[in-house]
Amino acid sequence: MNLDLMSTEERRELLNAYLDGELSAEEALEVSTWLDGNPGALREVEHLRHLWDLLEHYEDEPVSEDFAPGVMRAVGIERTERGGRRVVQMAWYRRPIATAAAVLVAVGATVFVMNHQKDETVVPTTEVARQETDVVALLESIPADQLEDVLLNGDVLLSIDDAALDAEYDEESVLGG
Amino acid sequence: MPDADQVLMRRFQEGDESAFEVLVHKYQGLVLSLVRRYLGSRFSGVEDVAQQVFVRVFRSKMTYKPKAKVKTWLYSITVNACLNEIRRLRAEKNRRVNTFTAVFGDSTGEEPPPVFEDGRSPTPSSDAESDEVSVQVRTAVDALPEQQRLALVLTRFHGCSYEDVAESMRTTVPAVKSLLTRARENLRKILRSLVEAQNEPSTSEGS
Numbered sequence: 020m021n022l023d024l025m026s027t028e029e030r031r032e033l034l035n036a037y038l039d040g041e042l043s044a045e046e047a048l049e050v051s052t053w054l055d056g057n058p059g060a061l062r063e064v065e066h067l068r069h070l071w072d073l074l075e076h077y078e079d080e081p082v083s084e085d086f087a088p089g090v091m092r093a094v095g096i097e098r099t100e101r102g103g104r105r106v107v108q109m110a111w112y113r114r115p116i117a118t119a120a121a122v123l124v125a126v127g128a129t130v131f132v133m134n135h136q137k138d139e140t141v142v143p144t145t146e147v148a149r150q151e152t153d154v155v156a157l158l159e160s161i162p163a164d165q166l167e168d169v170l171l172n173g174d175v176l177l178s179i180d181d182a183a184l185d186a187e188y189d190e191e192s193v194l195g196g
Numbered sequence: 197m198p199d200a201d202q203v204l205m206r207r208f209q210e211g212d213e214s215a216f217e218v219l220v221h222k223y224q225g226l227v228l229s230l231v232r233r234y235l236g237s238r239f240s241g242v243e244d245v246a247q248q249v250f251v252r253v254f255r256s257k258m259t260y261k262p263k264a265k266v267k268t269w270l271y272s273i274t275v276n277a278c279l280n281e282i283r284r285l286r287a288e289k290n291r292r293v294n295t296f297t298a299v300f301g302d303s304t305g306e307e308p309p310p311v312f313e314d315g316r317s318p319t320p321s322s323d324a325e326s327d328e329v330s331v332q333v334r335t336a337v338d339a340l341p342e343q344q345r346l347a348l349v350l351t352r353f354h355g356c357s358y359e360d361v362a363e364s365m366r367t368t369v370p371a372v373k374s375l376l377t378r379a380r381e382n383l384r385k386i387l388r389s390l391v392e393a394q395n396e397p398s399t400s401e402g403s
Contacts, residue, residue: 032373035380039351041358070384070391074352076333079229086228086243087220090250094216097251 020046022053034064038071201266209257216257220250223267226354227274233349234278236338241281249277264363271356271364275346282342329390336386344379347372 022030036042037050054061198206201222207215228246235242252273260269337345343365350356350364361372384391 028377031377031381035377036358036373039358039376066384066391067380070380070387071352073329073333073387073390074337074348076327076330077233077337077353078330079225079353080232082225082228083243086224086246087217089243090220090224090247091217093247093251094254097254101255 020049022050030060034060035067038064038067198262199265202262205257205260205266206262209260216254219253219266223270224250226267227270230271230274230349230354231278233337233353234275234342234346235281237334238338245277245281246274249274252277265360268356268360268363271350271354271360272366275364275366278346332387332390336383339386340379340382344375344382347375348379348383351376 020033022033025033033042033050037047040047042050054064201219204215204219208219224246227249228242231245231249232239232242235245249270253270256273260266337348340348346365347361350361351358356364358369358372358376362369365372
């Protein structure tokens with residue numbers, strides 16, 4: 020370490036470190052010896068030391084007695100809020116389970132509805148159901164621009180065997196009654 | 197071998213909240229002092245920021261690694277909280293200036309804060325203080341650029357080593373050295389008359 024070969028900036032940093040007690044004993048001795056032979060630098064160091072001492076005048080304020088209890092209250096609120104957020108976080112962890120449960124419910128409901136619909140379609144395995152299906156198929160096969168004419172002429176409705184329909188409805192009303 | 201603070205932190209991490217309370221009582225003065233001096237003596241929200249620091253400590257207790265000094269860890273949280281406050285205040289100030297400029301135009305806008313690298317004097321404090329030296333010193337420290345002020349406060353008022361300052365500020369030891377050198381230069385410019393008055397007796401004795 021040769022202070023004479025250092026740049027002004029490097030030397031300043033070293034002298035500051037010397038003042039702050041950041042140098043090793045060996046380095047501090049070296050700086051001290053160098054200062055003895057450099058009165059200008061020694062004055063500069065004394066200047067800086069006084070400047071540092073002046074900062075003693077920056078007095079601190081006493082801590083308010085309410086501060087620590089205030090912190091504990093704030094932490095209590097924080098704990099409560101975090102408790103709330105944890106529930107949300109747990110909900111995130113539970114989300115796959117909730118999703119699976121929702122899917123199961125949805126599938127169950129769909130199966131139930133389909134079975135119910137299936138029952139309704141299964142019950143009339145009679146001529147009426149067959150004819151209704153045939154009518155729907157027939158209506159679907161008619162081009163849209165001709166559909167109105169066909170319906171107005173009654174061709175489709177006439178294709179249903181009224182007698183069979185009547186017989187079936189009578190049977191249902193008897194069973195229902 | 198863990199020191200007393202590290203033992204406290206471990207107890208706190210294991211769920212003992214009384215350990216946290218002990219830490220609060222032990223470090224409240226240091227945290228308040230750092231916030232006050234870093235954010236400037238005229239800043240009015242010192243206790244709020246210091247409270248946020250402890251709430252953050254409580255919240256992030258598990259991020260503390262036992263190899264670090266509790267004090268340095270606490271300082272780094274304090275520095276972060278102060279930086280956030282500085283950003284918030286700046287944003288608020290910018291909003292006010294923008295609104296003002298939008299209404300009254302650029303020519304009547306606020307002047308930028310004084311920069312002391314060029315040796316300009318700080319704005320005198322409006323506080324009525326009996327101790328003139330105290331006011332001048334406080335104003336001078338307040339007038340330093342943020343990073344220089346922080347490095348100076350940690351070294352001078354909190355007795356931190358360069359290494360601890362670097363860790364608290366998340367920077368390097370050479371950067372701290374440079375900050376402190378510039379801080380001293382700026383302080384000397386600002387407090388020239390006071391330093392000269394202090395030096396007079398010793399100078400006359402020496403000649």
